[in-house]
Amino acid sequence: MVAKCGFCGGTGTKMIVLEPYGAPRRLGAVACGKCGAVLGVADLPDAGAMLHHQAERLEGLRHHIEVLERQVGALSREIERIETHLTRHHGAP
Ligand SMILES: [Zn+2]
DSSP, X not given: OOOOOTTTOOOOEEEEEEOOTTOSSOEEEEEETTTOOEEEEEOOOOHHHHHHHHXXXXXXXXXXXXXXXXXXXXXXXXXXXXXXXXXXXXXXX
């Protein structure tokens, strides 16, 4: 569907970012590509909420990595233990 500008009759549109005085955050708007008249306001993704979500995901990943590190450490200690055991009983390879 093609939006038609009510001011100039133009049909091209573009997204612009509005920073209305007093608004808590920036707004996205569809504007006429010719004269720039605002045809409709669209919600911009909430950057703050997205950042918060990403930070939570990172924290979760960090926790997983810590658990993995501990498991890898335990595994290599176990391998060392087995190697020591084998060397002691069967001589160096
Ligand atoms: Zn226009």
